[in-house]
Amino acid sequence: MTEAVLEVRDLRTRFAIHGASIEVVRGVDLAVAPGEVLGLIGESGSGKTVTGLSILRLAPENARVSARSIAVQGQDLQALSDAAFDELRGRRLAMIFQNPVGAFNPAKRVDWHLRQVVIRRQGQDAGWAEAARAALIGVGIPHPDRVLRLYPHQLSGGMAQRILIAMVLALEPDLIVADEPTTNLDNIVERQILALFRRLQGRLSAAFIFITHDMSIAAALCDRIAVMYAGRIVEVGPTAEVFARPRHPYTKGLVATALALKHKAERLKEIAGELPNLAAPPPGCLFAPRCAEVMARCRGEEPPALGPASHRVRCFRVEDA
Amino acid sequence: MPRAALYIAGRLAGALATIAVGALVVFFVMRAASGDPALAVLGENATPEAVAAFRAKHHLDAPLVAQFLIWLAGMLRGDFGLSLTIAGGIPIAQLMAARLPITAFVGLYAVVIAVLISLIMGTIAALRRGRAVDTVATSVAVLGISMPDFWLSYVLVFALALGWKLFPAYGFTSPVDSLAGALYSGFLPALAIAAPMAAVFARMLRTSLLETASREYVVVARSLGFSKPFIFRQYVFRNALIPYVTVIGLQIRYLLGGVVVIERIFGIQGLGSLAVDAAFARDYPTVQACTVVFLGIVLLVNVVVDLVCVALDPRRTL
Ligand SMILES: Nc1ncnc2c1ncn2[C@@H]1O[C@H](COP(=O)(O)OP(=O)(O)O)[C@@H](O)[C@H]1O
Numbered sequence: 001m002t003e004a005v006l007e008v009r010d011l012r013t014r015f016a017i018h019g020a021s022i023e024v025v026r027g028v029d030l031a032v033a034p035g036e037v038l039g040l041i042g043e044s045g046s047g048k049t050v051t052g053l054s055i056l057r058l059a060p061e062n063a064r065v066s067a068r069s070i071a072v073q074g075q076d077l078q079a080l081s082d083a084a085f086d087e088l089r090g091r092r093l094a095m096i097f098q099n100p101v102g103a104f105n106p107a108k109r110v111d112w113h114l115r116q117v118v119i120r121r122q123g124q125d126a127g128w129a130e131a132a133r134a135a136l137i138g139v140g141i142p143h144p145d146r147v148l149r150l151y152p153h154q155l156s157g158g159m160a161q162r163i164l165i166a167m168v169l170a171l172e173p174d175l176i177v178a179d180e181p182t183t184n185l186d187n188i189v190e191r192q193i194l195a196l197f198r199r200l201q202g203r204l205s206a207a208f209i210f211i212t213h214d215m216s217i218a219a220a221l222c223d224r225i226a227v228m229y230a231g232r233i234v235e236v237g238p239t240a241e242v243f244a245r246p247r248h249p250y251t252k253g254l255v256a257t258a259l260a261l262k263h264k265a266e267r268l269k270e271i272a273g274e275l276p277n278l279a280a281p282p283p284g285c286l287f288a289p290r291c292a293e294v295m296a297r298c299r300g301e302e303p304p305a306l307g308p309a310s311h312r313v314r315c316f317r318v319e320d321a
Numbered sequence: 322m323p324r325a326a327l328y329i330a331g332r333l334a335g336a337l338a339t340i341a342v343g344a345l346v347v348f349f350v351m352r353a354a355s356g357d358p359a360l361a362v363l364g365e366n367a368t369p370e371a372v373a374a375f376r377a378k379h380h381l382d383a384p385l386v387a388q389f390l391i392w393l394a395g396m397l398r399g400d401f402g403l404s405l406t407i408a409g410g411i412p413i414a415q416l417m418a419a420r421l422p423i424t425a426f427v428g429l430y431a432v433v434i435a436v437l438i439s440l441i442m443g444t445i446a447a448l449r450r451g452r453a454v455d456t457v458a459t460s461v462a463v464l465g466i467s468m469p470d471f472w473l474s475y476v477l478v479f480a481l482a483l484g485w486k487l488f489p490a491y492g493f494t495s496p497v498d499s500l501a502g503a504l505y506s507g508f509l510p511a512l513a514i515a516a517p518m519a520a521v522f523a524r525m526l527r528t529s530l531l532e533t534a535s536r537e538y539v540v541v542a543r544s545l546g547f548s549k550p551f552i553f554r555q556y557v558f559r560n561a562l563i564p565y566v567t568v569i570g571l572q573i574r575y576l577l578g579g580v581v582v583i584e585r586i587f588g589i590q591g592l593g594s595l596a597v598d599a600a601f602a603r604d605y606p607t608v609q610a611c612t613v614v615f616l617g618i619v620l621l622v623n624v625v626v627d628l629v630c631v632a633l634d635p636r637r638t639l
């Protein structure tokens with residue numbers, strides 16, 4: 001197997017809130033191969049964004065991040081100083097954010113942003129205007145000159161997200177964490193941006209972690225899917241397999257919901273209940289309070305990752321099968 | 322830029338209208354307060370002939386509204402009338418012209434000092450948030466805000482002028498005569514006016530820096546690998562300037578109040594002391610003229626501050 005672009009082992013992130021310490025990322029393992037798109041999926045609040053930010057060492061100030069290892073192309077990131085990490089960001093690890101409109105410097109035009117990106121990549125701004133135009137055309141902006149002169153507040157959400165994607169791609173990073181890049185956009189624009197991602201996927205060598213709470217988006221874009229629940233990866237495997245034969249009861253619920261949506265079923269089959277309070281997590285399996293297949297044992301012990309290496313599941317039911 | 326020119330013209334027209342209304346208020350309030358200017362100036366025992374002559378000379382026989390319009394029309398031509406008592410018979414415009422550069426200098430000097438102090442203190446406090454420097458700076462700022470100008474002036478005079486003899490305690494060299502002399506002799510008064518303003522500005526800058534530093538665009542800039550100093554300058558500081566400049570604009574009104582008091586304390590022959598002297602000497606036209614000029618200065622500065630805000634903030638348009 002080729003070396004993973006990113007390999008994360010036992011990532012944990014705690015927040016100190018009102019004296020209490022809450023672990024919202026609870027031992028995440030992830031590996032992304034070159035050129036691969038890994039979908040990170042889970043309901044809102046399950047810890048997807050914090051996972052992405054923690055990998056890039058961008059978690060909020062009140063967060064404490066630890067891991068057994070976080071390695072990019074075999075290099076251990078935890079050994080790096082903050083200054084060395086700054087060097088790495090953008091060029092090797094980059095992130096695309098959920099709220100594109102708030103991602104720009106409100107005092108500066110689009111051309112300023114692209115110029116800074118060119119300087120970041122090559123140390124000087126020679127040829128930046130040409131590079132900026134090419135970058136925008138590459139993300140489907142047909143008349144870049146007009147757009148380059150706009151201020152951020154004059155951009156639509158879809159336009160802002162395209163530009164942000166162009167900025168990240170211009171840096172040619174090895175791994176891009178895309179955090180729900182279409183969630184804040186309306187349906188038509190969302191489809192356009194997803195089409196853009198699909199188009200880019202074939203052309204780019206970058207690996208992606210594509211964060212979403214939408215199973216159908218993950219199914220359309222990703223090579224593999226990691227399902228996150230309450231700070232843990234509860235199931236990870238190839239997209240087709242996870243979709244056709246979900247093994248964790250939570251994944252089954254997500255897939256059923258996505259299928260119901262697709263067939264425009266009258267009533268959505270949502271998973272009843274909500275995420276556990278991680279300030280006082282229930283003993284045993286964190287999904288037990290909502291699980292339709294819960295057993296006595298589930299309330300006593302936490303299930304380890306079970307099943308073949310290509311398709312891991314944190315559920316005791318997998319042992320029985 | 323015809324649009325900018327149009328905007329400025331509009332703002333100036335608005336300012337003129339405001340000045341006219343202000344002048345109206347000043348005129349009638351002064352009249353109501355002082356009764357018959359002739360009697361007020363000449364005294365209760367003046368002969369009827371003297372009173373009649375005085376009234377004729379100063380157009381006091383016309384109806385009040387006509388008097389107001391004559392006065393207003395005169396001001397539009399730059400004619401503010403004649404001083405009554407403090408410099409009897411001399412055009413008020415001439416009196417003010419001699420003093421305007423002095424007041425403008427002291428005011429500007431104070432603003433420059435306040436901006437410099439607050440930029441340094443506010444930035445340090447924000448960068449060292451929660452540490453000792455921040456706590457000290459913030460406490461000093463609270464002290465500065467709650468301190469009246471004149472109290473600080475006395476402290477400064479005692480310490481820097483009388484104690485260490487670093488600066489003169491009294492008197493002022495006009496910048497028209499010597500810029501260096503004006504900078505030297507104006508330092509204590511400007512500092513006394515600047516200190517409370519600097520405290521307000523510094524607090525605003527600190528708050529605003531911390532607020533912009535927590536914005537999402539800063540995380541995005543970091544995710545692109547931009548350097549920390551670059552992000553501080555171009556993202557955090559640059560955007561924090563917008564509310565900072567707005568606050569400076571709002572404080573300018575209080576600045577003029579400070580100038581009036583400080584000019585008296587330090588014996589500076591500016592517009593502020595002219596107004597106060599005129600008031601004591603019952604020189605009503607001079608008081609009116611000074612008040613109108615003060616109003617004009619405030620309005621003008623507001624236009625300038627607004628233009629700076631528009632230049633800083635692309636979301637604001639003319
Ligand atoms: N700055 C923070 N301080 C405290 N708690 C936070 C902070 N950011 C996120 N959290 C908590 O961490 C958990 C995971 O959040 P997040 O990663 O944003 O979820 P997701 O992206 O999956 O919707 C949530 O419970 C959220 O409330």
Ligand code: SF4
Pocket residue numbers: 248249250285286287288289291292293294295298303314315316317
């Ligand atoms: S371990 Fe038990 S409770 Fe948890 S998901 Fe599996 S069956 Fe449900």
Ligand SMILES: [Mg+2]
Pocket residue numbers: 045048049050179180
């Ligand atoms: Mg999120």
